[in-house]
Amino acid sequence: MTTVREATYDVMRRQAMTTIFSNPGSTEVAFLVDLPDDLDFVLALHEGSVVGVASGWAIARREPAFVLLHTTAGLGNAVGAIATARVNHAPMVIVVGQQDRRHLALEPFLAGRLEGLAGDYPLEVISPVRAQDVPSAIARATHRARRDQGPVVVIVPMDDWEAEYDPADVSAARVVRTPMPRTVDVLDLARMVADAERPVVVAGSGNDSADGWDRLVALAERIDAPVWQEPFGSRAGFPQDHRLFAGHLPADRPRVREVLADADLVLVVGCAALRQYPYAEGPLVPDGVRVAVVTADPDEAYRSPAELALVADPTEVVRALVTSLGPRPPEEPPAAPQVEETASPLVEAAPSPLVEAAPSPLVEAAASPLVERAQRVETHPLTSTAVFRALSTVLPRDTVLVEESPSSRPILQAMVPAREPLGFVSAAMGGLGFAMPASIGLKMALPDRPVVAVVGDGSAMYAVQSLWTAAHRDVGVLWVVMANGGYAVMDRLAERVGGKPPWPSFPEVSVGRVAEALGCRVVRVDDEAALSDALGEAASRLREPGGPLLIEVSVAPDTSFAP
Structure with missing residues (x-):
């Protein structure tokens, strides 16, 4: 039976x-x-x-x-x-x-x-x-x-x-899924792009694949367009060390309009247009700017205020679009001195967080004002900037970086860019409790890639029990816990409205002690020398099997959070 x-x-x-x-x-x-x-x-x-x-x-x-x-x-x-x-x-x-x-x-x-x-x-x-x-x-x-x-x-x-199962009654059919036709009608989209004089690309999480990155790089270089990463995305849709990467798009309307002020077309690839956080009055994009969206998710297309939305595999759409546009016409000799190749009128008009030289050797394109402010006030205890600077010097290029440190996320993204697909993973929903367990699943599925999670101590407590699974199965994730003893992002938001928060800090909470009880090896650091040593040793073992490690870093609360 x-x-x-x-x-x-x-x-x-x-x-x-x-x-x-x-x-x-x-x-x-x-x-x-x-x-x-x-x-x-x-x-x-x-x-x-x-x-x-x-x-x-x-x-x-x-x-x-x-x-x-x-x-x-x-x-x-x-x-x-x-x-x-x-x-x-x-x-x-x-x-x-x-x-x-x-x-x-x-x-x-x-x-x-x-x-x-x-x-x-x-x-x-x-x-x-x-x-x-x-x-x-x-x-x-x-x-x-x-x-x-x-x-x-x-x-x-x-x-x-x-219960007895009779396959002759109702069987679980063997379904063969044939590939969808690769031909995509991009005629209208190609016309919009060809007519644009100052196009801008927004790369979304839905474009995070090797083919997706390659195709979008080809398109951006073909139309010489700056590429922004969608705000609060769960993945990186474009290589963030590329010369055309402009930074992370702001998450509120006034700043979006500011950085898009010189654009005439916004081409959104792999996400909806455009994700926001705080509400603000006014249009989403400047008047006269056309918006086109390419996404495989119908819901993202339906809710996007766009002139044109294509529901299809972004990789195939961009491939067809590059083919339709053809080779770039030769440029006429310049009549006047031109701006450097790495700059665009848009980037000049609205500097992104990644425009000026960054302290990290991994970020050739840029440094954030957030990073600069953090550097000016850097004292003991450690700042997020110091931690991420140290991370940037030791992480291999193909590291899968999982993020759940809300108050320091902008600095982390500025200093440790995604340089390969799956180089950045986060919770697009915004809820806490994702990074710790997700990093375990990522490492289990990708045992040959380094997996590093940057997690706030408050965030860690939402899923700290997941560390037992990593210890029990010997899954070699590195967690860097930013221990500031409170909900720093909530404190900053309360300051913005001029109110006094009712929630207390929790300096007595030690994620490291909990991690040890769950079977993980823990290293605690509170100065730059110890941090450098701990990260250097951990990085040297990221490709080795097993050995989950949590580094608990005592940091000052961030004061530069900007959603």
């Missing part, structure tokens, strides 16, 4: 989902006992960390991760992480346990009202009508997660797993 559980295992094997990320309960026991040897079980100690680790895994592989959660409590604990997975385009199949369907009508202990618990953040919530339908539901969820790059929830009552 074949059971529903065994049939589901076969679906998982066919879909290359043989790693199970979970924190299970009693409603999942029947699925997990006597797990076949070819299926790997990864335990995290909180459901938010489960989804966080799976998110890193899925982002790195661009393939669905398999997550198993426990009824109402498990799904409820994971909702914030599921929201982040949706906005970060992390594909995953989330199976949620339910009480025995034979007495669900009586709402027994552990029965869950699960369908709407995660809101609209799952791409879809599937409740199989019969036990026979479970394998096909999981196959369907896998294809949806892969196609639309996000989380899909499947609710499975606990008695379904042992």
Whole structure:
């Protein structure tokens, strides 16, 4: 006799989902006992960390991760992480346990009202009508997660797993996904670009791939356009050490209008137009500036105030656009001295955070005013600038840098640019608790790449239990914890409105002590010499297997935060 559980295992094997990320309960026991040897079980100690680790895994592989959660409590604990997975385009199949369907009508202990618990953040919530339908539901969820790059929830009552499965009744169909046609109609977009005299490109997270970077570099060089990174993006959509990289686009309308004042076209590739944080009056872009959006996410296209939005693979659109534009016409001899090649009228009109020479040897294009201010006030204890300067000198070019240090993020981005795809990963949703577990999943999926997470001590406490998973499985992530003993970004925001915050600082909290209790090696530093030694030694081992390490750095609260 074949059971529903065994049939589901076969679906998982066919879909290359043989790693199970979970924190299970009693409603999942029947699925997990006597797990076949070819299926790997990864335990995290909180459901938010489960989804966080799976998110890193899925982002790195661009393939669905398999997550198993426990009824109402498990799904409820994971909702914030599921929201982040949706906005970060992390594909995953989330199976949620339910009480025995034979007495669900009586709402027994552990029965869950699960369908709407995660809101609209799952791409879809599937409740199989019969036990026979479970394998096909999981196959369907896998294809949806892969196609639309996000989380899909499947609710499975606990008695379904042992039910007899008859493949002649309803089988989990073997779906063959053929590639979409590579031809893309870019005629209207090509006309807009060709007509523009001062185009600007905004690179988004959806363009973060080797092909995406190569194509967008070719386009930017063809039209000689400065390239900005989308604000608050989860990934880097363009090499940030390229001569045309202009910096990170501001996240409020007045500053966006200022930096785009000299543009006549804004071409947004791989994200919506344009993400904001604080509300401000006035138009999003200056009057007369045309906006075009290229994204694979229909929701991003629909909400963008753009003249033209193409819903398609950005890589294919940009490839077709470069072909349509043809080679760049030869330039006539200049009648007057020209500006240097690395500058553009836009960059001159509105200096980006990365225009002037940076102290970091990795940032050839730029230094931020934030960095300059931080340098002028640098004293003991350590500042974020000192920490990131030290990081920039030791990190290999292909480092996957995971960020969750809100008050120092602008300085980090200015001093440690993304130089290869997946060079920067963050939580586009804005919620905390992503970086620690996601870095574990990223390293598990990319064992040959260095993975470094920069995390605030306040942020770390949202998912600190995920460190146990790294220690237990010997996953070689380096965490640099910026310990300022408080919520520095919240303090800065309170100062802006001239109010007194009610929340206290927490200088007695030590992420390092918690990490040691969870099995991680910890180094504590509070001066530049110790920092340099610790980072240098850690960097020399980033490509070696195993050995998770947390460096707890005592830093002064940042005063230069600018969203």
